[in-house]
Amino acid sequence: MNTNFFGDVYDVVRLIPKGRVTNYGAIANFLGSRISARMVGWAMNAAHGMDDVPAQRVVNHMGLLTGKMHFETPTKMQELLEEDGLVIENDQIQDFKKHFWDPAVELEI
DNA sequence: TGGCTGACTTTCG
DNA sequence: ACGAAAGCCAGCC
Secondary structure (H helix, E strand, C coil): CCCCHHHHHHHHHHCCCCCCEEEHHHHHHHHCCCCCHHHHHHHHHHCCCCCCCCHHHEECCCCECHHHHHCCCCCHHHHHHHHCCCCEECCEECCHHHHECCHHHHCCC
16 A cells, blocks of 8 residues: 555545545646546545545545546535535535645645 | 556646 | 646546
């Protein structure tokens, strides 16, 4: 796990506080320039079935739920985010900037 | 073994 | 301001 960047991604995603969201680029930047934002999304693809990985809190750079289609149901992602207290409209997170959670800043590594 | 794919981001035109 | 293209790396034929 720790050897694979997948594990790092999962760990970061698990650390996302409730009601907060982050984007792929932030995670990629936090893990280091060794990976690209695409790989984060690729890692999330492998996160399927991992209940410990709140992939719904990971969205694209503009707060759009691009990965919702990969969930059990396209609306599942929005429902989960709404349960966290977020406001989703037209598959986009409202006040995304305020709810944005940057691991490189919050974790201050 | 080699090449295509992908839940993205950034920059150039 | 908008559109298109490149860049990145691991997993899967």
